[in-house]
Amino acid sequence: xxxxxxxxxxxGRGNLVRADPRPxxxxxxxxxxxxxxxxxxxxxxxxxxxxxxxxxxxxxxYASNEKxxxxxxxxxxxxxVVKTVPTGQRPRGMALTSDxxxxxxCLGDSNRIDIFNTRTWQVVGSIDTPDPExxxxxxxxxxxxxxSNENNALITVWNIDTEKMLVQMPTGVEPEGMAVSPDGQxxxxxxxxxxxxxxxxxxxxxxxxxxxxxxxxxWAAFTHDGKQxxxxxxxxxxxxxxxxxxxxxxxxxxxxxEGLRSTFIQPVxxxxxxxxxxxxxxxxxxxxxxxxxxxEHKVLSYVATGHAEYNxxxxxxxxxGQRPWHMAFTPDGKYLVTANGLSNDVSVIRxxxxxxxxxxxxxxxxxxxxxxxx
Amino acid sequence: MAASRQAPDxxxxxxxxxxxxxxxxxxxxxxxTAFAHPAQAASATxxxxxxxxxxxxxxxxxxxxxxxxxxISLIFTPAPNNGRAGAEVGxxxxxxxxxxxxxxxxxxxxxxxxxxxxxxxxxxxxxKGIRLVVTxxxxxxxxxLADAAAPHGVTIFNAGAPDDSIREENCRANLVHTAPSNAMxxxxxxxxxxxxxxxxxxxxxxxTPDDLLLAEAYRRAAKVFGARIVADRQYKGKAGSxxxxxxxxxxxxxxxxxxxxxxxxxxxxxxxxxxxxxxxLPYRTWDARPVVGSAGLxxxxxxxxxxxxxxxxxxxxxxxxxxxxxTALDMNAWVAVRMIGTAASYAQSLDPDKIMAYMRGPSFQxxxxxxxxxxxxxxxxxxxxxxxxxxxxRTVVSMSPQPGFLHEVTVLDTLGTDKPExxxxxxxxxxx
Numbered sequence: 177x178x179x180x181x182x183x184x185x186x187x188g189r190g191n192l193v194r195a196d197p198r199p200x201x202x203x204x205x206x207x208x209x210x211x212x213x214x215x216x217x218x219x220x221x222x223x224x225x226x227x228x229x230x231x232x233x234x235x236x237x238y239a240s241n242e243k244x245x246x247x248x249x250x251x252x253x254x255x256x257v258v259k260t261v262p263t264g265q266r267p268r269g270m271a272l273t274s275d276x277x278x279x280x281x282c283l284g285d286s287n288r289i290d291i292f293n294t295r296t297w298q299v300v301g302s303i304d305t306p307d308p309e310x311x312x313x314x315x316x317x318x319x320x321x322x323x324s325n326e327n328n329a330l331i332t333v334w335n336i337d338t339e340k341m342l343v344q345m346p347t348g349v350e351p352e353g354m355a356v357s358p359d360g361q362x363x364x365x366x367x368x369x370x371x372x373x374x375x376x377x378x379x380x381x382x383x384x385x386x387x388x389x390x391x392x393x394x395w396a397a398f399t400h401d402g403k404q405x406x407x408x409x410x411x412x413x414x415x416x417x418x419x420x421x422x423x424x425x426x427x428x429x430x431x432x433x434e435g436l437r438s439t440f441i442q443p444v445x446x447x448x449x450x451x452x453x454x455x456x457x458x459x460x461x462x463x464x465x466x467x468x469x470x471x472e473h474k475v476l477s478y479v480a481t482g483h484a485e486y487n488x489x490x491x492x493x494x495x496x497g498q499r500p501w502h503m504a505f506t507p508d509g510k511y512l513v514t515a516n517g518l519s520n521d522v523s524v525i526r527x528x529x530x531x532x533x534x535x536x537x538x539x540x541x542x543x544x545x546x547x548x549x550x
Numbered sequence: 551m552a553a554s555r556q557a558p559d560x561x562x563x564x565x566x567x568x569x570x571x572x573x574x575x576x577x578x579x580x581x582x583t584a585f586a587h588p589a590q591a592a593s594a595t596x597x598x599x600x601x602x603x604x605x606x607x608x609x610x611x612x613x614x615x616x617x618x619x620x621x622i623s624l625i626f627t628p629a630p631n632n633g634r635a636g637a638e639v640g641x642x643x644x645x646x647x648x649x650x651x652x653x654x655x656x657x658x659x660x661x662x663x664x665x666x667x668x669x670x671x672x673x674x675x676x677x678k679g680i681r682l683v684v685t686x687x688x689x690x691x692x693x694x695l696a697d698a699a700a701p702h703g704v705t706i707f708n709a710g711a712p713d714d715s716i717r718e719e720n721c722r723a724n725l726v727h728t729a730p731s732n733a734m735x736x737x738x739x740x741x742x743x744x745x746x747x748x749x750x751x752x753x754x755x756x757x758t759p760d761d762l763l764l765a766e767a768y769r770r771a772a773k774v775f776g777a778r779i780v781a782d783r784q785y786k787g788k789a790g791s792x793x794x795x796x797x798x799x800x801x802x803x804x805x806x807x808x809x810x811x812x813x814x815x816x817x818x819x820x821x822x823x824x825x826x827x828x829x830x831l832p833y834r835t836w837d838a839r840p841v842v843g844s845a846g847l848x849x850x851x852x853x854x855x856x857x858x859x860x861x862x863x864x865x866x867x868x869x870x871x872x873x874x875x876x877t878a879l880d881m882n883a884w885v886a887v888r889m890i891g892t893a894a895s896y897a898q899s900l901d902p903d904k905i906m907a908y909m910r911g912p913s914f915q916x917x918x919x920x921x922x923x924x925x926x927x928x929x930x931x932x933x934x935x936x937x938x939x940x941x942x943x944r945t946v947v948s949m950s951p952q953p954g955f956l957h958e959v960t961v962l963d964t965l966g967t968d969k970p971e972x973x974x975x976x977x978x979x980x981x982x
Contacts, residue, residue, distance in 0.1 A: 326863050374650065
C-alpha cells in the first residue's frame, strides 16, 4: 500500500517542477541509494542546507500535523520534507493567500489562527478565535476569512489584514467544512453533528438555506462553474450534490469498495479539477481516493440505479496511505497530494494515469495539505 | 445553558477569546475532584435549553435516579447530575440544529430517589403529554417504566441498565437501550484480549446479583471468542473502604491470598458492578498480571479521555456546560436525546410516532464520536455502538470491535447478542 520512498524517488516518477522539465532521471544505482541513505541519516541539517542554497523552483506542499504541532514543508521536486515549522496547539485547517505568500493555520487548542510568511516562516499575524477547525478565504481579495469555530456553533468572519472580526453567523453543532463560491457570493458550511450544509450570503451574511445531508458532513467543494456544491458525509458514506441556485439535492453519490464494509468508507476531502471533469473524494479509513466523474453524476442519474451505473460513476479507486482526509492539487493540475492521518505521510497521485507515484513521511497525524501556487 | 452559550458569543463579538481557558484551568486545578460532587454546578444547571418563541417544541422526559454511589476511587464518585447533564447537552445540541429547522426541544426531569416509585414520576411526565422518556434507573425499574408507558404509546430510553435480560427474554417493544449490554461490554473486552493473545482468564466476581450476571456474561464471551477461564472465584466479604484507617494494610494481605494458587493465567478479569473490590485488585494480585473488567482495563461506552473521531469537541462542549468530565452515563443519555433530535430533523417532524418510525427505520444513523455510526438493532432495541477500552479513566487503550472480527452485516454486531441468538420475542407488528 505504501510505496517505498527510496525506490520510487529515483525511479520513473514524474517531475514536479513548474517549468523546464528535466531529462529523465537515471535508474537507481548503489551510489544513489547510498546518497539517499546518507541524506536521510544526516536528517534535517542537510535537507535544510539544500533548501537554503537551491532556488525554490518546485511547488511546495504544506501539511498540518495535528498531533505534533508542526507544519511539514515538502519540496515536491525533491519529494521530501525540507522544513518542519513548529506551530501552536493542534494545527488542522489551513488557507493560502492567492499569491501563496501567507499561510493561515487554524490552531484549535491554542484558540487562534496564525498567519505565516511562507518564505521566512515567521508568524506575521494572529487572529484570536475560539477552537478554529477550518477557515476559508474569499479569493482573489484574500478577505474576508470565514472560520468554523467548532465548539461554539459559529462562523466568525475576519479581515486578515486588520485581524478584526467583521461579523459572526450562528450554525448547527460543530461547523467544519467551509467553502466560498468562485464568484465569492455564496458561503457554505457543513455542521458535523447536526448534518446540515448551511448556505450564507456574502453580501448580507444571511442564512439562505439549510440542506439536510447524510450523517457527519465534513467537507464542501464548489464546482468551478459555481453551479453545484459537493458535500461529503463521513458517516453517511456519501457525497451529496446540491444545486447552488435552488439549494435542492441533485444527487447522492455512494461508494462501494469490494472487500470493504461500507462502514469503513468515510468520505472526507473533495477536490474537483479546474475543468469540472473529475472529483477526487478521500475515503478516510477505506484508505482510498475515489475518482468521480463530475458531469456524469447528473447524466447517469437518468439511468436505472444499480451496480452498472455505480461503477461508471466511480471510475476507479486509488490506494493511498492510511486514512486520507484532505487533499490538494498542484497548480498545473497534474498531481494530487493527500494527507494520510494514520500513516503519517502524504501521497502524491499523478492525475494523468491515476497512479500513486510517491509517499512522503511527514509529522504526526497530518490533517490537511495545501500546495503553493508557484 | 443560555448563559453558558452567551459568554463565548459575547467574547467573540469583541474579538476576545471565550471563557474556555478559565473553565479548563479551573478544571486543572480541581482535577482530583472533577468527578466528585460539583454541588454548585448541579444547582446552577437549568433543566432545559431556552424555548424559542413561535417554534414548536418537543419535550423529552428524563426519570433521573438520584442516589449516592460509593466508589473505591474518589475521582469516580458520580456527580448528582450524572446522566442528566448529558441529556441537557443533547437538548442544547438538538436546538442548535433546531433553530434552523424550526424545531425546538426541551427536557423535563423528574428526580426519583432510591425507594421512591419511578412510575409515579413517569405518570407526571405522561400527564404533561411527554412521550419520549430517558431513564437511568436500574433494570427492574426500566421494565416497570416500559410496562406503565406502553398503553400511552410512550417509548423509554434505557441509558443506565446493562442487564441482558431486559433486552432478551424480558424485552419490551417500547424500549430502546442506549446503554451497552453486559454482553456487548464483555465481548468488547474479550475481542481485545484475544487480539492480544491473552486467552487464559482468572475470573473474579462479587456477591451481588448484578455481579453474577456480569460474570456470566464474561463466561459467555470467553466461549464465543475462544478464551479459557482457568480460575473462577467469588470474592466474599466487603473489602476495606477508603474510610477504614487500616484498609490498605488489610487489602495488601487479603488480595494476594484471594488470587493465590491459581493455574497459569494471562489476565485477571473482574466483575464488580458496585465498586466493592475490583478497584483494589491492580498491583495487589499474587502473580504479576494485569487486571481487566471492572478495574484496570475497562470496557465502556465513553471515557473523558476519548478525543478520536471528533470526540474532543464533545468533551469540550460537555466540560463547558457541566464543569466536570463526561461519564459513560452522560454519553448514553446524550445519545438518547440526540437520537430523538436526529430522527426529528430527518423525519422533519416533532411527532413522536414519526420520530420513532424514522429512528427504527433502515436509514437512521447517529454519529457519536466512536467512528462507526450508531443505530438500533431491530431484534431487541439495543443501540449498536463501538465500545472503548479505558485505562481506568487515564487513556483510551483501544476500541472494539477489534480488527479481524468480521460480521456479514456490520462489525458492530460482533458485540453483544446477534440476531440469530436473540431470545427476544415480540408480538407480530411490534418488533422494536
